[in-house]
């Protein structure tokens with residue numbers, strides 16, 4: 448996949464099947480649009496995703512989103528900051544200058560309530576009018592629903608803030624995750640409690656509430672089930688929010704490795720324990736709850 452971060456001028460592309468929007472989280476609705484642009488590859492078009500980059504309070508960081516879109520089969524990711532030029536560009540000019548002029552769109556697909564351009568005046572109907580006048584095809588998709596509510600990044604952020612990880616997974620069509628390099632903690636876990644892997648989550652990413660979760664940790668193709676604490680470790684006191692995982696049945700040295708932690712279910716809030724012994728007893732009980740989750744039904 449070609450990853451084009453726009454700073455100023457847009458690249459000149461041609462014969463593109465384009466979808467556009469903010470695309471934070473890549474949820475089930477977004478995946479439908481990605482499938483549509485991929486279908487157009489059979490006609491010799493490039494599958495292009497035009498994403499506005501919000502860069503803070505994200506479900507996925509820009510790098511995580513790029514890597515996911517590459518796996519999903521997007522050919523070109525055009526990522527653009529919502530700067531003054533884009534914010535003030537009239538919808539008609541956005542279609543003419545960027546969609547038609549720069550991206551050479553031959554096909555555009557958006558959701559039915561997509562809005563773009565200055566004051567969000569651009570609509571799917573406007574795209575259709577330009578499409579029939581200038582000869583590019585436009586497809587408007589109905590919204591992917593969860594019961595009676597439309598799936599959106601806003602909906603996912605709300606559920607993430609509640610720690611409702613099963614709902615988040617169902618809306619996204621994949622688990623919420625945190626990625627990073629395994630770093631050294633203070634080593635106390637290993638000596639007094641249980642061995643753990645520590646990650647420092649990216650600052651731009653929204654985290655679910657501090658607490659303990661059932662997780663799967665991926666090291667390349669290798670996966671370990673486990674339980675993860677998000678928080679400040681109040682019993683011992685830490686100055687930053689960490690993501691710390693006890694991996695079941697793992698005796699490997701994983702320091703320095705890249706890891707992706709997929710969040711499955713919230714178990715309990717983080718709390719301050721009166722002693723490390725009390726914390727350890729709780730961790731062992733949490734581990735039993737975590738193992739029970741993976742023995743239920745088809746969880747993996």
Ligand SMILES: Cc1cc2nc3c(=O)[nH]c(=O)nc-3n(C[C@H](O)[C@H](O)[C@H](O)COP(=O)(O)O)c2cc1C
Nearest residue numbers: 632633634635636674676680681682683693717718
């Ligand atoms: C699954 C899990 C749950 C945890 N829950 C808590 C908690 O509720 N309260 C707390 O103060 N620390 C909690 N911790 C963090 C421990 O305090 C931490 O493992 C210990 O302080 C060792 O940290 P270190 O690796 O930085 O030495 C938890 C850690 C894990 C892995």
Ligand SMILES: Nc1ncnc2c1ncn2[C@@H]1O[C@H](COP(=O)(O)OP(=O)(O)OP(=O)(O)O)[C@@H](O)[C@H]1O
Nearest residue numbers: 468469470471476557558561590591598599600601
């Ligand atoms: N549930 C959905 N079903 C189909 N298409 C969708 C759905 N949600 C968004 N889209 C479309 O995906 C593109 C990107 O959407 P965008 O990320 O901007 O909105 P969103 O997911 O509703 O997020 P937010 O809540 O932040 O507005 C747009 O074309 C939008 O219409």
